[in-house]
Amino acid sequence: MTGGKTKRLIVVVGPTAVGKTTMGIALAKHFKTEIISADSRQFYREMSIGTAKPDADELTVVKHHFIDSHTIEEEYSAGDFERGALCLLDSLFEKHDVVVMVGGSGLFVRAVCEGLDNLPKAPVAVRERLNGIFEQEGLESLQQKLKQVDPDYYQHADIHNPQRVIRALEVYEATGQPFSSYRVREMVERPFKIVTIGLNMERQELYDRINLRVDRMIEKGLVSEVRSLLSHRNKPALLTVGYAEIFDFIDGKITLEEAISRIKQNSRRYAKRQITWFKKHGNTVWFEPDDCEGILSFLRSGLTRP
Structure with a gap:
C-alpha cells in the first residue's frame, strides 16, 4: 500500500433487509469507489435468490467484488476471505482513498477489520x-x-x-x-482506517421488510433454486436460513406455507443476532437506513470513532 493520504475502509453493516446494499452503493458513488461484499453466501454463483444479491442494475452502477466469485463446490472460510479481501484492498487503495465494504456476516467483517485466529482445518x-x-x-x-x-x-x-x-x-x-x-489472538492493526456505519430501524418496520423480502424470494423462484442445490445440501452455506427450511419442505417434513413462515421467523431471529453482534464488535456508529446525508456529514467530519 502506498503512502500519502490516509486510506479509509467504510464498512456498512446491519441486519438483513435493512438496506445495506442501497446505502453501500450510494456511498460508493459519492466517493467514486468500489464495493467489497462481506456476505458469506453471496460469494456463491449458485445461490442468488435466497441470498438477496444486488441485482444486475445495482452491479452495473458500482463495481462489486466477491459477488459470484466462487462455486458452491468450493470451501471458502472467513480466513480465506480475510486473505483475499486484504490482497484486494492493497490493489484498490492504489486507485482510491476510500473503499466501501458491505455485509451482514459478522465473522467475515471481523476477519477483515480485526483479523482471525489461525484455526486448523478439519478433514x-x-x-x-x-x-x-x-x-x-x-x-x-x-x-x-x-x-x-x-x-x-x-x-x-x-x-x-x-x-x-x-x-x-x-x-x-x-x-x-x-x-x-x-480464539485468543488480539486484534490486528490494519494499515488503513476503518469506519463502521451501522444501519437499523424500528423493530416492527424491519420485521415487515423481512417478511416482504421472503415473499418476494418465493415469487422469484426460491424453491426451484433450492431444488437445484439438492446434491450440495450439506455444504455449510446451505445450512442457513432460507435454504434449510425449503429442504425440509422438499423432504416432505413440512408444507410450503410452514416453510415460508419458518423462513420469516428465522430471518427475524437472525436479524436480532446481527444487531447484537455489531453492537458488541467494532466501534459502530448507527444511523437510519435512509439517512445518507447524515452519514456523509459524519464521514466528512473526519471522525473515525463515535
Missing part, C-alpha cells in the same frame, strides 16, 4: 459425519455435544447457527482441543 470426513448428525438428529444434538466439549464457546457462540456449531465441533474432533482455546 472432510469429520465435517461430513457432523453434517450427517445434523441431518438425522437435528441441531440440538450437536448443541449438547458442544456444551460438553467446549462450555466456554457454548456460552458465547451463536449456537442457533449450524455452521458455527459444526465448525467448533470440527476443530475439537480434529485436534482434541476446544475451539475456544484457539
